[in-house]
Amino acid sequence: xxxxxxxxxxxxxxxxxxxxxxxxxxxxxxxxxxxPVDSTLVVEVGEEAPNFTLPSLSGEKISLRSFREKKxxxxxxxxxxxxxxxxxxxxxxxxxxxxxDEYDAVLLGITVDNIPTLYAWTKAMxxxxxxxxxxxxxxGEVAKQYGVLRSNGVTERALFIIDKEGIIRYIDVHDINxxxxxxxxxxxxxxxxxxx
Amino acid sequence: MLGxxxxxxxxxxxxxxxxxxxxxxxLGIEDGESFSPSSINADVLVIQFFSMYCPACQTDxxxxxxxxxxxxxxxxxxxxxxIGIGFxxxxxxxxxxxxxxxxxxxxxxxxxxxxxxxLHAYSTPHxxxxxxxxxDNFKLIYEQAGALRNSEKFLKxxxxxxx
Numbered sequence: 001x002x003x004x005x006x007x008x009x010x011x012x013x014x015x016x017x018x019x020x021x022x023x024x025x026x027x028x029x030x031x032x033x034x035x036p037v038d039s040t041l042v043v044e045v046g047e048e049a050p051n052f053t054l055p056s057l058s059g060e061k062i063s064l065r066s067f068r069e070k071k072x073x074x075x076x077x078x079x080x081x082x083x084x085x086x087x088x089x090x091x092x093x094x095x096x097x098x099x100x101d102e103y104d105a106v107l108l109g110i111t112v113d114n115i116p117t118l119y120a121w122t123k124a125m126x127x128x129x130x131x132x133x134x135x136x137x138x139x140g141e142v143a144k145q146y147g148v149l150r151s152n153g154v155t156e157r158a159l160f161i162i163d164k165e166g167i168i169r170y171i172d173v174h175d176i177n178x179x180x181x182x183x184x185x186x187x188x189x190x191x192x193x194x195x196x
Numbered sequence: 197m198l199g200x201x202x203x204x205x206x207x208x209x210x211x212x213x214x215x216x217x218x219x220x221x222x223l224g225i226e227d228g229e230s231f232s233p234s235s236i237n238a239d240v241l242v243i244q245f246f247s248m249y250c251p252a253c254q255t256d257x258x259x260x261x262x263x264x265x266x267x268x269x270x271x272x273x274x275x276x277x278x279i280g281i282g283f284x285x286x287x288x289x290x291x292x293x294x295x296x297x298x299x300x301x302x303x304x305x306x307x308x309x310x311x312x313x314x315l316h317a318y319s320t321p322h323x324x325x326x327x328x329x330x331x332d333n334f335k336l337i338y339e340q341a342g343a344l345r346n347s348e349k350f351l352k353x354x355x356x357x358x359x
Binding site: 125181 | 250
């Protein structure tokens with residue numbers, strides 16, 4: 001009987017995924033406001049960006065160095081999957097691929113969540129055009145290299161722009177409770193493309 | 197949700213930036229730097245709270261556009277006007293949403309969430325439908341937290357709530 005119920009539920013889920021699949025809004029875990037910034041940067045604008053290689057959702061491992069001489073790179077660290085502000089940041093980036101293209105930039109989304117969690121979370125956002133990387137193990141190693149790992153093990157809400165020479169050109173370690181305005185990032189990208 | 201609170205007071209407290217000239221004509225408002233939605237020339241005003249960052253708003257955009265188109269047809273028998281308010285969105289972010297989804301009705305930024313707070317719209321998408329009862333007073337006739345999905349059904353729902 002129990003097996004039949006499981007089977008029936010599975011079939012119903014397959015037929016009506018919109019009912020059974022968790023939407024992004026339904027899955028949000030509410031957290032109280034946190035200390036705006038809880039780490040100390042160990043890199044600065046003008047320095048060479050620390051290289052890293054991280055697993056992505058697609059299964060491919062992605063190295064920062066692979067974009068050298070080819071693309072500007074925007075690193076978007078967000079604190080945690082399934083939390084409100086984080087879930088309210090990448091879906092916006094997802095509709096502005098043309099702006100990133102205009103400034104010859106790729107976007108790499110990074111969290112300290114593991115791949116299965118990132119898979120479920122980003123699937124609820126829709127199809128993302130940019131790679132999502134997991135800094136899960138060793139935990140937060142890349143975040144530590146940049147100085148954006150908070151004391152509770154999540155990352156800051158931070159944006160870095162690294163130019164085609166591998167140099168850090170822009171850093172915004174934002175208040176973790178607030179989404180960074182898109183226009184500031186776009187202005188910084190424009191400045192790099194216009195002024196080299 | 198707003199419930200049956202003082203909608204007239206809430207609506208008059210909202211200040212939106214002056215839109216482009218075509219939108220000024222559509223809304224029937226006077227020239228100025230800003231305006232209150234209470235000054236829109238409409239018997240029924242539909243306010244959509246959205247966000248450029250909200251996947252449900254992105255998915256719902258086509259249905260919302262269809263709904264707006266339906267409101268402009270004379271067969272509704274009502275003077276219905278529609279605006280969108282970008283909750284916690286800047287002018288730049290609202291402009292991206294408008295361009296990306298080819299939105300034809302006026303959209304306004306609400307960067308600090310003041311308008312959303314006034315109308316108790318704490319999630320997106322969220323629809324608030326207000327009817328003018330006389331020159332200076334308004335009544336909340338329908339409210340929906342969540343996607344519109346079906347434009348014709350949504351219009352029918354609103355029309356049944358008009359008094």
